[in-house]
Amino acid sequence: MNQSPPKTNAFMGFATTVGAVILGVVTEVGAISRYFFQAVREGIRPPFRVRDILRQMEALGVNSMPVVLITAIFTGMVLALQSFTGFKRFNAESLVGTVVALSMTRELGPVLTGLICSGRAGASIAAELGTMKVTEQIDALVTMGVSPVKYLMVPRIIAGVIMLPVLTVFSDVVGIGGGYLVGVHVLDANPTVYIKRTFDYLEISDVTGGLMKAAVFGGLLALISSYKGFVTEGGAEGVGRATTGAVVLSSMAVLISNYFLTSMISG
Amino acid sequence: MIVVEDLYKSFGRKQVLEGVNLRVPKGETTAIIGGSGSGKSVLIKHIIGLLFPDSGRVLVDGEDLCALGAADLVRVRRRFGMVFQGAALFDSMPVWQNVGFALLQHTGMPPDEVMEVARERLEWVGLSADVLPRMPAELSGGMRKRVGFARAIAMDPEILLYDEPTTGLDPVMSDVINRLVRSLQERLGVTSVLITHDMVSAYHVADHIAMLYQGRIVATGTPDEIRSSQNQLVRQFITGDSEGGAYQVR
Numbered sequence: 159m160n161q162s163p164p165k166t167n168a169f170m171g172f173a174t175t176v177g178a179v180i181l182g183v184v185t186e187v188g189a190i191s192r193y194f195f196q197a198v199r200e201g202i203r204p205p206f207r208v209r210d211i212l213r214q215m216e217a218l219g220v221n222s223m224p225v226v227l228i229t230a231i232f233t234g235m236v237l238a239l240q241s242f243t244g245f246k247r248f249n250a251e252s253l254v255g256t257v258v259a260l261s262m263t264r265e266l267g268p269v270l271t272g273l274i275c276s277g278r279a280g281a282s283i284a285a286e287l288g289t290m291k292v293t294e295q296i297d298a299l300v301t302m303g304v305s306p307v308k309y310l311m312v313p314r315i316i317a318g319v320i321m322l323p324v325l326t327v328f329s330d331v332v333g334i335g336g337g338y339l340v341g342v343h344v345l346d347a348n349p350t351v352y353i354k355r356t357f358d359y360l361e362i363s364d365v366t367g368g369l370m371k372a373a374v375f376g377g378l379l380a381l382i383s384s385y386k387g388f389v390t391e392g393g394a395e396g397v398g399r400a401t402t403g404a405v406v407l408s409s410m411a412v413l414i415s416n417y418f419l420t421s422m423i424s425g
Numbered sequence: 426m427i428v429v430e431d432l433y434k435s436f437g438r439k440q441v442l443e444g445v446n447l448r449v450p451k452g453e454t455t456a457i458i459g460g461s462g463s464g465k466s467v468l469i470k471h472i473i474g475l476l477f478p479d480s481g482r483v484l485v486d487g488e489d490l491c492a493l494g495a496a497d498l499v500r501v502r503r504r505f506g507m508v509f510q511g512a513a514l515f516d517s518m519p520v521w522q523n524v525g526f527a528l529l530q531h532t533g534m535p536p537d538e539v540m541e542v543a544r545e546r547l548e549w550v551g552l553s554a555d556v557l558p559r560m561p562a563e564l565s566g567g568m569r570k571r572v573g574f575a576r577a578i579a580m581d582p583e584i585l586l587y588d589e590p591t592t593g594l595d596p597v598m599s600d601v602i603n604r605l606v607r608s609l610q611e612r613l614g615v616t617s618v619l620i621t622h623d624m625v626s627a628y629h630v631a632d633h634i635a636m637l638y639q640g641r642i643v644a645t646g647t648p649d650e651i652r653s654s655q656n657q658l659v660r661q662f663i664t665g666d667s668e669g670g671a672y673q674v675r
Contacts, residue, residue: 294513297475302527302580303503 186407193307193385197315200308210313218279218314218380219321223328225278226271230329233266234258234336242345254347255356258337260364267330268368269416271322272375276408280383283314284404287387288397296388311384315377322376323369330365367423374419379408426451427472427584427616432481434467441467442478443640449633454610454617456631458624458651460662463637465620466510469586472618473505474498485584503531506577506615507586512569514561514576520547521557524575531580546575549612550605567598574605578613585609587619591626603629624663628652636662639673 241257287310290296296306334356341347386404390396427449434442441464449455449472459465470476471483474490483490485501493501514523522529524546525539534542544554550571561569570590577585587606591599603626610617610630621627627634627648634651636644636659644651644659651659660666 289516293511294509295515297470298507298509298513298515298576300475301473301502301505301507302530303499304527304530 189389190382190385193311193388194381196307197311197381200305201312201316203308207309207313210309211316214313214317215321217282218275218317218376219325222275222278222321222325226274226325226329227332229270229274230262230267230333231336233270234262234333234338235340237261237266237333238337238340238345242341251345251347252351252355254341254345255337255352255354256359258341259334259356259360262333262337263330263360263364263368265368265420267326267333268322268372268375269412271325271329271372272379272412272416273409275318275322275325275376276379276383276412277405279318280379280404280408281401283380283383284386284390284401285397287384288390288400291388291390292393292396306388311381311388314380314384318376318378318380319373320376322372322379326369326372330368367420370423371416371419374415375412378411378415382408382411426484426486427618428482428484429468429472430482430484432468432471432483433479434464434471434476435479441640442471442481445481445637445640445642447635447642447645449616449618451616452614453632454606454619454630455633455635456627457618457620457635457637458622458627458662459620459637460622464640465622465637466588468637469588469618469620473507473586474502503527503580504583505586506580506582506584508570508573508577508588508590510589510592512561512573514569514572516561519558519560520564520572523561523572524579526576527580542579543575546579547572549578549609550574551601567594567601570594570598570602571605574609578609581613583615585613585615585617587617587621589621589623590619591621591623599623599626600629602626606630638662 237258238254241254242251245251245253299306299309338352341352342349383404386400390400429445429447432442432445445468457465471478477491488501521540521543524543528534528539528542543557552571590602607630619630631648634646634648635642638658644654644656
Protein backbone atom coordinates (compact mmCIF):
# COMPACT_ATOMS: atom_id res chain seq x y z
CA MET A 159 0.00 0.00 0.00
CA ASN A 160 1.29 3.46 -0.96
CA GLN A 161 0.60 5.94 1.86
CA SER A 162 2.04 9.42 2.44
CA PRO A 163 4.04 9.81 5.60
CA PRO A 164 1.94 11.20 8.51
CA LYS A 165 3.98 14.45 8.65
CA THR A 166 3.22 15.26 5.00
CA ASN A 167 -0.50 14.57 5.56
CA ALA A 168 -0.55 16.87 8.58
CA PHE A 169 1.22 19.60 6.62
CA MET A 170 -1.22 19.24 3.71
CA GLY A 171 -4.16 19.49 6.12
CA PHE A 172 -2.69 22.62 7.68
CA ALA A 173 -1.95 24.17 4.29
CA THR A 174 -5.47 23.37 3.06
CA THR A 175 -7.02 25.01 6.12
CA VAL A 176 -4.83 28.11 5.85
CA GLY A 177 -5.54 28.30 2.11
CA ALA A 178 -9.29 28.02 2.67
CA VAL A 179 -9.19 30.78 5.30
CA ILE A 180 -7.15 33.10 3.05
CA LEU A 181 -9.44 32.36 0.11
CA GLY A 182 -12.49 33.08 2.27
CA VAL A 183 -11.06 36.41 3.48
CA VAL A 184 -10.04 37.49 -0.03
CA THR A 185 -13.46 36.52 -1.44
CA GLU A 186 -15.27 38.44 1.31
CA VAL A 187 -13.09 41.54 0.91
CA GLY A 188 -13.60 41.37 -2.86
CA ALA A 189 -17.39 41.10 -2.52
CA ILE A 190 -17.51 44.00 -0.02
CA SER A 191 -15.33 46.12 -2.33
CA ARG A 192 -17.70 45.42 -5.23
CA TYR A 193 -20.66 46.60 -3.14
CA PHE A 194 -18.65 49.68 -2.12
CA PHE A 195 -17.95 50.71 -5.70
CA GLN A 196 -21.56 50.03 -6.69
CA ALA A 197 -22.74 52.15 -3.73
CA VAL A 198 -20.44 55.02 -4.78
CA ARG A 199 -21.57 54.77 -8.41
CA GLU A 200 -25.27 54.71 -7.51
CA GLY A 201 -24.94 57.12 -4.57
CA ILE A 202 -23.68 60.02 -6.68
CA ARG A 203 -26.59 59.71 -9.11
CA PRO A 204 -29.98 61.29 -8.36
CA PRO A 205 -32.50 60.78 -6.87
CA PHE A 206 -30.93 61.53 -3.49
CA ARG A 207 -33.15 59.92 -0.89
CA VAL A 208 -32.85 62.61 1.79
CA ARG A 209 -35.77 61.31 3.84
CA ASP A 210 -34.27 57.79 3.93
CA ILE A 211 -30.88 59.22 4.90
CA LEU A 212 -32.45 61.23 7.76
CA ARG A 213 -34.31 58.13 8.95
CA GLN A 214 -31.07 56.16 8.99
CA MET A 215 -29.25 59.00 10.74
CA GLU A 216 -31.84 58.72 13.49
CA ALA A 217 -31.56 54.93 13.68
CA LEU A 218 -27.78 54.81 13.55
CA GLY A 219 -26.91 58.03 15.36
CA VAL A 220 -29.62 59.36 17.62
CA ASN A 221 -30.63 55.94 18.94
CA SER A 222 -27.00 55.05 19.71
CA MET A 223 -26.47 58.25 21.69
CA PRO A 224 -27.33 56.97 25.22
CA VAL A 225 -24.98 53.98 25.07
CA VAL A 226 -22.19 56.09 23.50
CA LEU A 227 -22.52 58.75 26.20
CA ILE A 228 -22.56 56.26 29.07
CA THR A 229 -19.49 54.50 27.67
CA ALA A 230 -17.69 57.82 27.13
CA ILE A 231 -18.31 59.25 30.59
CA PHE A 232 -17.13 56.12 32.38
CA THR A 233 -14.13 55.77 30.06
CA GLY A 234 -13.12 59.36 30.83
CA MET A 235 -13.56 58.71 34.55
CA VAL A 236 -11.50 55.51 34.50
CA LEU A 237 -8.83 57.18 32.39
CA ALA A 238 -8.50 59.97 34.96
CA LEU A 239 -8.23 57.47 37.81
CA GLN A 240 -5.68 55.28 36.04
CA SER A 241 -3.49 58.10 34.76
CA PHE A 242 -3.56 59.79 38.19
CA THR A 243 -2.27 56.57 39.81
CA GLY A 244 0.54 56.27 37.27
CA PHE A 245 1.50 59.95 37.08
CA LYS A 246 1.59 60.29 40.87
CA ARG A 247 4.69 58.05 40.82
CA PHE A 248 6.71 60.80 39.12
CA ASN A 249 4.77 63.83 40.40
CA ALA A 250 3.00 64.56 37.11
CA GLU A 251 -0.60 64.47 38.43
CA SER A 252 -1.29 67.82 36.83
CA LEU A 253 -1.12 66.16 33.38
CA VAL A 254 -4.20 64.00 34.00
CA GLY A 255 -6.46 66.46 32.16
CA THR A 256 -4.06 66.53 29.20
CA VAL A 257 -3.94 62.75 28.95
CA VAL A 258 -7.71 62.36 29.18
CA ALA A 259 -8.29 65.02 26.50
CA LEU A 260 -5.69 63.63 24.07
CA SER A 261 -6.77 60.02 24.60
CA MET A 262 -10.43 60.77 24.14
CA THR A 263 -10.14 62.97 21.06
CA ARG A 264 -7.38 61.09 19.24
CA GLU A 265 -8.27 57.51 20.05
CA LEU A 266 -10.91 56.46 22.54
CA GLY A 267 -13.72 58.73 21.33
CA PRO A 268 -13.72 57.53 17.71
CA VAL A 269 -12.73 53.90 18.37
CA LEU A 270 -15.18 53.26 21.21
CA THR A 271 -17.95 54.97 19.25
CA GLY A 272 -17.07 52.82 16.22
CA LEU A 273 -17.11 49.64 18.27
CA ILE A 274 -20.37 50.50 20.03
CA CYS A 275 -22.06 51.34 16.75
CA SER A 276 -20.69 48.14 15.18
CA GLY A 277 -22.44 46.23 17.94
CA ARG A 278 -25.66 48.21 18.14
CA ALA A 279 -26.30 49.70 14.71
CA GLY A 280 -24.32 47.09 12.75
CA ALA A 281 -26.34 44.24 14.27
CA SER A 282 -29.55 46.10 13.63
CA ILE A 283 -28.68 46.81 9.97
CA ALA A 284 -27.65 43.18 9.29
CA ALA A 285 -30.74 41.78 11.05
CA GLU A 286 -33.11 44.12 9.20
CA LEU A 287 -31.63 43.60 5.74
CA GLY A 288 -31.07 39.88 6.41
CA THR A 289 -34.75 39.48 7.29
CA MET A 290 -35.69 41.41 4.15
CA LYS A 291 -33.46 39.05 2.14
CA VAL A 292 -34.89 35.79 3.49
CA THR A 293 -38.49 37.02 3.20
CA GLU A 294 -37.83 38.01 -0.46
CA GLN A 295 -38.43 41.72 0.19
CA ILE A 296 -35.11 42.50 -1.49
CA ASP A 297 -36.13 40.40 -4.52
CA ALA A 298 -39.41 42.35 -4.53
CA LEU A 299 -37.45 45.62 -4.73
CA VAL A 300 -35.47 44.32 -7.70
CA THR A 301 -38.59 43.13 -9.53
CA MET A 302 -40.02 46.65 -9.15
CA GLY A 303 -36.93 48.14 -10.80
CA VAL A 304 -35.44 49.54 -7.57
CA SER A 305 -31.77 48.90 -6.77
CA PRO A 306 -31.39 47.51 -3.23
CA VAL A 307 -27.90 49.06 -3.07
CA LYS A 308 -29.25 52.51 -3.89
CA TYR A 309 -32.39 52.17 -1.78
CA LEU A 310 -31.05 50.36 1.29
CA MET A 311 -27.26 50.50 1.41
CA VAL A 312 -26.43 54.05 0.27
CA PRO A 313 -28.60 55.85 2.88
CA ARG A 314 -27.04 53.71 5.64
CA ILE A 315 -23.48 54.42 4.49
CA ILE A 316 -24.14 58.17 4.25
CA ALA A 317 -25.81 58.12 7.69
CA GLY A 318 -22.78 56.27 9.10
CA VAL A 319 -20.30 58.72 7.59
CA ILE A 320 -22.24 61.70 9.00
CA MET A 321 -23.37 60.38 12.37
CA LEU A 322 -20.23 58.66 13.67
CA PRO A 323 -18.29 61.97 13.80
CA VAL A 324 -21.31 63.63 15.47
CA LEU A 325 -21.46 60.86 18.08
CA THR A 326 -17.69 61.14 18.50
CA VAL A 327 -17.93 64.87 19.28
CA PHE A 328 -20.40 64.06 22.06
CA SER A 329 -18.22 61.17 23.19
CA ASP A 330 -15.12 63.43 23.35
CA VAL A 331 -16.93 66.15 25.31
CA VAL A 332 -18.60 63.76 27.73
CA GLY A 333 -15.40 61.71 28.19
CA ILE A 334 -13.38 64.83 28.99
CA GLY A 335 -16.21 65.89 31.33
CA GLY A 336 -16.05 62.49 33.08
CA GLY A 337 -12.30 62.92 33.53
CA TYR A 338 -12.89 66.39 34.99
CA LEU A 339 -15.48 65.06 37.46
CA VAL A 340 -13.09 62.43 38.80
CA GLY A 341 -10.00 64.68 38.61
CA VAL A 342 -11.58 67.59 40.43
CA HIS A 343 -14.20 66.01 42.71
CA VAL A 344 -12.55 62.69 43.60
CA LEU A 345 -8.81 63.34 43.21
CA ASP A 346 -9.00 66.94 44.46
CA ALA A 347 -7.22 68.52 41.50
CA ASN A 348 -7.46 72.29 41.18
CA PRO A 349 -10.31 72.91 38.69
CA THR A 350 -8.62 75.90 37.02
CA VAL A 351 -5.34 74.05 36.57
CA TYR A 352 -7.17 70.91 35.37
CA ILE A 353 -9.07 72.83 32.69
CA LYS A 354 -5.95 74.78 31.67
CA ARG A 355 -3.95 71.57 31.31
CA THR A 356 -6.79 69.93 29.39
CA PHE A 357 -6.67 72.57 26.68
CA ASP A 358 -3.00 73.62 26.82
CA TYR A 359 -1.76 70.70 24.77
CA LEU A 360 -4.91 69.91 22.81
CA GLU A 361 -4.68 70.91 19.15
CA ILE A 362 -7.47 71.20 16.67
CA SER A 363 -5.82 68.49 14.55
CA ASP A 364 -6.27 66.04 17.46
CA VAL A 365 -10.02 66.54 17.24
CA THR A 366 -10.31 66.63 13.44
CA GLY A 367 -8.09 63.56 13.06
CA GLY A 368 -10.39 61.65 15.41
CA LEU A 369 -13.47 62.81 13.56
CA MET A 370 -12.00 61.75 10.20
CA LYS A 371 -11.36 58.30 11.60
CA ALA A 372 -14.92 58.19 12.94
CA ALA A 373 -16.33 59.04 9.51
CA VAL A 374 -14.40 56.13 7.96
CA PHE A 375 -15.55 53.78 10.75
CA GLY A 376 -19.15 54.85 10.16
CA GLY A 377 -18.96 54.16 6.44
CA LEU A 378 -17.19 50.85 6.98
CA LEU A 379 -19.60 49.46 9.56
CA ALA A 380 -22.66 50.45 7.50
CA LEU A 381 -21.13 48.94 4.33
CA ILE A 382 -20.12 45.68 6.01
CA SER A 383 -23.38 45.25 7.93
CA SER A 384 -25.48 45.97 4.83
CA TYR A 385 -23.37 43.49 2.83
CA LYS A 386 -23.88 40.83 5.50
CA GLY A 387 -27.62 41.46 5.34
CA PHE A 388 -27.68 41.24 1.53
CA VAL A 389 -25.94 37.86 1.43
CA THR A 390 -28.03 36.24 4.18
CA GLU A 391 -29.23 32.73 3.35
CA GLY A 392 -31.33 30.22 5.21
CA GLY A 393 -34.12 31.69 7.33
CA ALA A 394 -33.93 32.75 10.98
CA GLU A 395 -30.67 30.87 11.57
CA GLY A 396 -29.11 32.68 8.61
CA VAL A 397 -30.23 36.05 9.97
CA GLY A 398 -28.57 35.18 13.30
CA ARG A 399 -25.36 34.23 11.51
CA ALA A 400 -25.43 37.41 9.43
CA THR A 401 -25.93 39.55 12.52
CA THR A 402 -23.04 37.95 14.40
CA GLY A 403 -20.85 38.11 11.30
CA ALA A 404 -21.66 41.80 10.80
CA VAL A 405 -20.70 42.69 14.39
CA VAL A 406 -17.47 40.69 14.31
CA LEU A 407 -16.39 41.88 10.87
CA SER A 408 -17.24 45.56 11.44
CA SER A 409 -15.51 45.59 14.84
CA MET A 410 -12.41 44.06 13.26
CA ALA A 411 -12.59 46.55 10.40
CA VAL A 412 -12.77 49.42 12.92
CA LEU A 413 -9.74 48.16 14.86
CA ILE A 414 -7.61 47.27 11.84
CA SER A 415 -8.40 50.40 9.84
CA ASN A 416 -7.74 52.45 12.99
CA TYR A 417 -4.05 51.55 12.86
CA PHE A 418 -3.66 52.51 9.21
CA LEU A 419 -5.74 55.69 9.55
CA THR A 420 -3.77 56.73 12.63
CA SER A 421 -0.46 56.16 10.88
CA MET A 422 -1.71 58.14 7.85
CA ILE A 423 -3.05 61.03 9.93
CA SER A 424 -0.02 61.10 12.27
CA GLY A 425 2.43 60.68 9.42
CA MET B 426 -43.86 35.56 -25.60
CA ILE B 427 -41.36 34.24 -23.09
CA VAL B 428 -38.95 31.58 -24.33
CA VAL B 429 -36.66 29.60 -22.05
CA GLU B 430 -33.91 27.84 -24.00
CA ASP B 431 -31.75 25.05 -22.64
CA LEU B 432 -31.39 26.58 -19.19
CA TYR B 433 -28.81 25.16 -16.79
CA LYS B 434 -28.26 26.39 -13.25
CA SER B 435 -26.34 24.99 -10.31
CA PHE B 436 -25.67 26.22 -6.79
CA GLY B 437 -22.30 24.91 -5.68
CA ARG B 438 -22.34 21.21 -6.52
CA LYS B 439 -26.13 21.03 -6.67
CA GLN B 440 -27.48 21.04 -10.22
CA VAL B 441 -30.97 22.56 -10.03
CA LEU B 442 -31.92 23.19 -13.67
CA GLU B 443 -30.69 20.70 -16.23
CA GLY B 444 -31.68 21.99 -19.65
CA VAL B 445 -35.10 23.57 -19.25
CA ASN B 446 -36.95 24.45 -22.46
CA LEU B 447 -40.27 26.26 -22.22
CA ARG B 448 -42.46 28.60 -24.28
CA VAL B 449 -44.98 30.85 -22.54
CA PRO B 450 -47.56 32.15 -25.05
CA LYS B 451 -48.52 35.82 -24.91
CA GLY B 452 -51.77 36.71 -23.16
CA GLU B 453 -52.28 33.26 -21.66
CA THR B 454 -51.63 31.58 -18.32
CA THR B 455 -49.00 28.88 -18.05
CA ALA B 456 -48.72 26.88 -14.85
CA ILE B 457 -45.43 25.19 -14.03
CA ILE B 458 -46.09 22.28 -11.72
CA GLY B 459 -43.58 20.16 -9.87
CA GLY B 460 -42.66 18.86 -6.46
CA SER B 461 -40.62 20.53 -3.76
CA GLY B 462 -37.01 20.94 -4.86
CA SER B 463 -37.82 20.47 -8.55
CA GLY B 464 -36.45 23.94 -9.40
CA LYS B 465 -39.72 25.85 -9.93
CA SER B 466 -38.76 28.92 -7.89
CA VAL B 467 -35.30 28.99 -9.46
CA LEU B 468 -36.89 28.88 -12.91
CA ILE B 469 -39.32 31.72 -12.23
CA LYS B 470 -36.48 33.85 -10.82
CA HIS B 471 -34.61 33.35 -14.12
CA ILE B 472 -37.68 34.49 -16.05
CA ILE B 473 -37.64 37.90 -14.31
CA GLY B 474 -33.84 38.19 -14.21
CA LEU B 475 -33.40 37.75 -10.45
CA LEU B 476 -31.06 34.85 -11.20
CA PHE B 477 -28.85 34.24 -14.21
CA PRO B 478 -28.17 30.84 -15.73
CA ASP B 479 -24.85 29.00 -16.01
CA SER B 480 -25.83 28.46 -19.64
CA GLY B 481 -28.93 28.87 -21.78
CA ARG B 482 -31.15 31.89 -22.45
CA VAL B 483 -34.37 33.55 -21.34
CA LEU B 484 -35.99 35.63 -24.08
CA VAL B 485 -38.76 38.11 -23.28
CA ASP B 486 -40.30 39.22 -26.57
CA GLY B 487 -36.98 38.44 -28.23
CA GLU B 488 -34.75 40.22 -25.68
CA ASP B 489 -32.19 37.95 -24.04
CA LEU B 490 -32.18 38.87 -20.32
CA CYS B 491 -28.63 37.56 -19.88
CA ALA B 492 -27.29 39.88 -22.58
CA LEU B 493 -28.91 43.07 -21.25
CA GLY B 494 -27.11 45.83 -19.37
CA ALA B 495 -28.32 46.99 -15.97
CA ALA B 496 -30.54 49.81 -17.28
CA ASP B 497 -32.18 47.61 -19.94
CA LEU B 498 -32.74 44.88 -17.38
CA VAL B 499 -34.58 47.36 -15.15
CA ARG B 500 -36.67 48.43 -18.16
CA VAL B 501 -37.64 44.81 -18.92
CA ARG B 502 -38.30 44.00 -15.25
CA ARG B 503 -40.73 46.89 -15.06
CA ARG B 504 -42.90 45.07 -17.59
CA PHE B 505 -43.37 42.35 -14.96
CA GLY B 506 -45.39 42.10 -11.78
CA MET B 507 -44.49 39.37 -9.34
CA VAL B 508 -46.51 37.83 -6.54
CA PHE B 509 -44.19 36.20 -4.01
CA GLN B 510 -44.91 33.04 -2.06
CA GLY B 511 -44.85 34.83 1.30
CA ALA B 512 -46.20 38.09 -0.21
CA ALA B 513 -42.82 39.83 0.53
CA LEU B 514 -44.56 42.99 1.72
CA PHE B 515 -42.30 45.70 3.13
CA ASP B 516 -42.75 45.43 6.90
CA SER B 517 -41.90 49.05 7.54
CA MET B 518 -44.61 50.54 5.29
CA PRO B 519 -48.40 50.69 5.49
CA VAL B 520 -50.42 48.79 2.90
CA TRP B 521 -50.99 51.80 0.61
CA GLN B 522 -47.25 52.48 0.34
CA ASN B 523 -46.61 48.81 -0.33
CA VAL B 524 -49.16 48.75 -3.15
CA GLY B 525 -48.02 52.09 -4.57
CA PHE B 526 -44.29 51.52 -4.00
CA ALA B 527 -43.30 51.33 -7.66
CA LEU B 528 -45.45 54.36 -8.49
CA LEU B 529 -43.82 56.36 -5.70
CA GLN B 530 -40.37 55.34 -6.89
CA HIS B 531 -40.74 55.73 -10.63
CA THR B 532 -43.54 58.12 -11.54
CA GLY B 533 -43.34 61.13 -9.22
CA MET B 534 -47.09 60.74 -8.69
CA PRO B 535 -48.30 62.68 -5.62
CA PRO B 536 -49.09 60.51 -2.57
CA ASP B 537 -52.85 61.20 -2.66
CA GLU B 538 -53.05 59.92 -6.25
CA VAL B 539 -50.93 56.88 -5.32
CA MET B 540 -53.35 56.25 -2.47
CA GLU B 541 -56.23 56.39 -4.98
CA VAL B 542 -54.51 53.85 -7.29
CA ALA B 543 -53.81 51.63 -4.26
CA ARG B 544 -57.47 51.86 -3.23
CA GLU B 545 -58.56 50.82 -6.74
CA ARG B 546 -56.13 47.89 -6.99
CA LEU B 547 -57.10 46.67 -3.53
CA GLU B 548 -60.73 46.77 -4.61
CA TRP B 549 -59.83 44.60 -7.64
CA VAL B 550 -58.41 41.98 -5.28
CA GLY B 551 -61.41 42.13 -2.96
CA LEU B 552 -60.00 44.27 -0.14
CA SER B 553 -61.67 47.38 1.20
CA ALA B 554 -60.06 50.77 1.73
CA ASP B 555 -59.90 50.03 5.47
CA VAL B 556 -56.63 48.18 4.97
CA LEU B 557 -54.84 51.14 3.32
CA PRO B 558 -53.30 52.55 6.52
CA ARG B 559 -52.68 49.18 8.17
CA MET B 560 -49.23 47.64 8.54
CA PRO B 561 -48.55 44.21 6.94
CA ALA B 562 -48.09 42.63 10.40
CA GLU B 563 -51.75 43.44 11.18
CA LEU B 564 -53.09 41.43 8.20
CA SER B 565 -54.06 37.76 7.90
CA GLY B 566 -52.16 35.44 5.51
CA GLY B 567 -54.86 35.67 2.83
CA MET B 568 -55.03 39.46 3.10
CA ARG B 569 -51.24 39.76 2.83
CA LYS B 570 -51.32 37.59 -0.27
CA ARG B 571 -53.98 39.80 -1.86
CA VAL B 572 -52.06 42.97 -0.98
CA GLY B 573 -49.12 41.30 -2.77
CA PHE B 574 -51.40 40.83 -5.82
CA ALA B 575 -52.46 44.48 -5.65
CA ARG B 576 -48.81 45.57 -5.53
CA ALA B 577 -47.94 43.35 -8.51
CA ILE B 578 -50.63 44.96 -10.68
CA ALA B 579 -50.13 48.56 -9.53
CA MET B 580 -47.97 49.47 -12.53
CA ASP B 581 -50.21 47.71 -15.10
CA PRO B 582 -47.69 44.99 -15.95
CA GLU B 583 -47.73 43.04 -19.21
CA ILE B 584 -46.49 39.85 -17.53
CA LEU B 585 -47.52 38.50 -14.14
CA LEU B 586 -45.51 35.87 -12.26
CA TYR B 587 -47.02 33.98 -9.35
CA ASP B 588 -44.78 32.02 -6.99
CA GLU B 589 -46.97 29.39 -5.30
CA PRO B 590 -49.88 31.75 -4.68
CA THR B 591 -52.03 29.24 -2.76
CA THR B 592 -49.34 27.69 -0.55
CA GLY B 593 -50.20 27.91 3.13
CA LEU B 594 -53.80 28.99 2.59
CA ASP B 595 -56.96 27.12 3.56
CA PRO B 596 -59.01 25.58 0.69
CA VAL B 597 -61.58 28.38 0.62
CA MET B 598 -58.94 31.10 0.57
CA SER B 599 -57.08 29.11 -2.10
CA ASP B 600 -60.22 29.22 -4.21
CA VAL B 601 -60.48 32.98 -3.66
CA ILE B 602 -56.89 33.32 -4.89
CA ASN B 603 -57.47 31.05 -7.90
CA ARG B 604 -60.50 33.09 -8.94
CA LEU B 605 -58.44 36.23 -8.46
CA VAL B 606 -55.68 34.95 -10.78
CA ARG B 607 -58.32 34.14 -13.38
CA SER B 608 -60.13 37.47 -13.00
CA LEU B 609 -56.90 39.46 -13.27
CA GLN B 610 -56.04 37.49 -16.39
CA GLU B 611 -59.41 38.37 -17.92
CA ARG B 612 -59.36 42.00 -16.77
CA LEU B 613 -55.76 42.81 -17.74
CA GLY B 614 -55.14 40.35 -20.59
CA VAL B 615 -51.62 39.76 -19.29
CA THR B 616 -49.23 36.88 -19.91
CA SER B 617 -49.11 34.90 -16.66
CA VAL B 618 -46.72 32.30 -15.32
CA LEU B 619 -47.74 30.51 -12.17
CA ILE B 620 -45.68 27.97 -10.31
CA THR B 621 -47.49 25.62 -8.01
CA HIS B 622 -47.73 22.09 -6.71
CA ASP B 623 -51.44 22.59 -6.10
CA MET B 624 -53.17 20.74 -8.94
CA VAL B 625 -56.59 22.24 -8.13
CA SER B 626 -55.04 25.65 -8.65
CA ALA B 627 -53.23 24.60 -11.85
CA TYR B 628 -56.40 23.15 -13.42
CA HIS B 629 -58.43 26.18 -12.36
CA VAL B 630 -56.25 28.95 -13.69
CA ALA B 631 -54.00 27.60 -16.42
CA ASP B 632 -54.38 27.54 -20.20
CA HIS B 633 -51.20 25.46 -20.39
CA ILE B 634 -49.40 23.30 -17.85
CA ALA B 635 -45.72 22.29 -17.88
CA MET B 636 -44.32 19.80 -15.41
CA LEU B 637 -40.81 20.32 -14.05
CA TYR B 638 -39.09 17.25 -12.66
CA GLN B 639 -35.48 17.07 -11.51
CA GLY B 640 -34.55 20.24 -13.36
CA ARG B 641 -36.20 19.38 -16.69
CA ILE B 642 -39.62 19.95 -18.27
CA VAL B 643 -41.01 16.43 -18.64
CA ALA B 644 -44.50 17.16 -19.93
CA THR B 645 -46.51 20.04 -21.38
CA GLY B 646 -50.13 20.35 -22.43
CA THR B 647 -53.51 21.86 -21.73
CA PRO B 648 -55.08 21.05 -18.35
CA ASP B 649 -57.19 18.33 -20.03
CA GLU B 650 -54.13 16.81 -21.72
CA ILE B 651 -52.23 16.77 -18.43
CA ARG B 652 -55.23 15.32 -16.61
CA SER B 653 -55.43 12.44 -19.10
CA SER B 654 -51.65 12.06 -19.57
CA GLN B 655 -50.24 8.55 -19.62
CA ASN B 656 -46.76 9.80 -18.62
CA GLN B 657 -46.02 7.89 -15.43
CA LEU B 658 -44.27 10.86 -13.78
CA VAL B 659 -47.25 13.10 -14.47
CA ARG B 660 -49.76 10.51 -13.33
CA GLN B 661 -47.93 9.95 -10.09
CA PHE B 662 -47.61 13.68 -9.42
CA ILE B 663 -51.19 14.67 -10.15
CA THR B 664 -52.63 11.77 -8.16
CA GLY B 665 -50.16 12.27 -5.29
CA ASP B 666 -48.87 8.71 -5.48
CA SER B 667 -45.50 8.32 -3.75
CA GLU B 668 -45.08 4.63 -4.57
CA GLY B 669 -45.67 4.48 -8.32
CA GLY B 670 -42.00 3.83 -9.08
CA ALA B 671 -41.24 6.54 -11.64
CA TYR B 672 -41.36 9.69 -9.49
CA GLN B 673 -38.39 9.93 -7.15
CA VAL B 674 -38.77 12.19 -4.13
CA ARG B 675 -35.53 14.08 -3.40
